[in-house]
Amino acid sequence: MVDMPPEDSVQRPIVVPDPEGSRDNEVRPFAIEGMDVRGRAVRLGTVTDQILSDHNYPDPVARILGELLTLASLLGSILKFDGIVTLQTKSKGPVPMMVADFETGGDGTGRLRGYAQLDAKRLATYGKNPSFEGLVGNKDGYLALTIDQGADMDRYQGIVDLAGASLSDVARNYFMSSEQTPTELRLSCERDAVTGNWRSGGIMVQHLARGEVGQQRILDRETKEQWERASILMHSVKEAELLDPALDLDQLLYRLYHEDGVRVFESAHLVKGCRCERERLLAVLGQFGEDEINEMVKDGKIGMNCQFCNKTFEFTADEARGQ
Ligand SMILES: [Zn+2]
The missing domain is CATH 3.90.1280.10 (HSP33 redox switch-like)
Known part of the structure; x- marks a missing residue:
């Protein structure tokens, strides 16, 4: 006879720690040589999996929340001060609200958390593969970005319509409308084919404006071509490459930009963290x-x-x- 472990020990979820030297759960800033282009790449393994596993959302909802967490990591890691970046979707869709927040304590580590509100009855009418627009994006919906620097400091809030076929579309619109910064980005969240654990990843490039007055016009054509090239290369990234645990972010950036030359800067590390007490x-x-x-x-x-x-x-x- 085989000794079976007591039932509750079987049902406990297994948390597999990141392997030594793992390059998951980091945001890598980069710059392309000779171009006014800056970017960031992010890869999340156990952090996304643990946050999504705390809830039991249907996969299509978990996928979007995973992308929102990934976007929060890209944006939060830009902060130069201690603070909290919160992304919140609101709509009349079957997922009326989704929240992801990133808190940095100035130690180069970002703490991530997130959740979604569901209208289960309505969700059930959307079939197996509901679209982003069907779930959270509709005409009355918006995405709010809040940057909080603590009690006595200013609070910044930007808002953009939840219009687009994906969260990446919404984020691109946000950068154009609120920050006037041409931005291209990709976000992905999927279960690993082998382990079934959630993984997410993303990459963004931004076309920075040159400060020098008078040079703008002369450089316009040149920088426009550079920007188009940087965007096209960024979009050539495959979804599998964004998520592949065996491909670290430096290898990925080298694949994309080795012809131009790419410089990387110190990474921000990401952990799962909640502020509930x-x-x-x-x-x-x-x-x-x-x-x-x-x-x-x-x-x-x-x-x-x-x-x-x-x-x-x-x-x-x-x-x-x-x-
Ligand atoms: Zn909590």
Whole structure:
């Protein structure tokens, strides 16, 4: 007879650590020699998988959230100060809201988290492979980008319509409309064919404006050609290359830009991180009145769930009343 492990130990998800020297979970900034083009490439393995696995979203929803996390990594890693970059979609689609945020603490590490709100009934009517537009993009939807630098500092918010066939389209529109920076990017999130774990990756290039007054016109044609070349090469990247665990980002950048020459800068490292804390949730509970608290109590306890990491915190009714 074979000894079977107790049931709960079988059902626990297996978290496989990144192998030593793994190049997953990093953002690599780069520049192409002799061009006014800067870029960033990102690859996420266990971080995307763990965030998506905390929830049990249907694959088409998980795929878009994975892309949103990847986009948040690209944008968040640009920050030169400690802060939080939040990307949020809102629409009347069957996925009314999606959030991904990136927090940097100035140590070169970005902490990522994210979640989606679903309307399960409506989602069920969309078939097996609903489109991006069908799920989150519709005429009334928008993507908001918020940059928060902490309590007393300015908060920046930019907004763009959720118009386009993919999140990459929406992000490209955002850069053109809000930042007037020509930007091309690709994002991808897919399950690994062998392990079934989620992986995501992305790459973006931006055409930087030259500062010198008077040179603009002379350089226009030359820089336009350079920009087109950089964009075409960027778009030649295959989805499999964005996700391939065996192809590190430097190899990928070399493949794309070795004819022109490519320089890389120090990477930002990415980890999964949530800011939920018992004290913070208790403070939220403190805002409810006695009747509401009584309604929330089940079996003598109140359970509060963190939407981001799906962790449940339990409080007694007395704790919730601040006693
Ligand atoms: Zn949490």
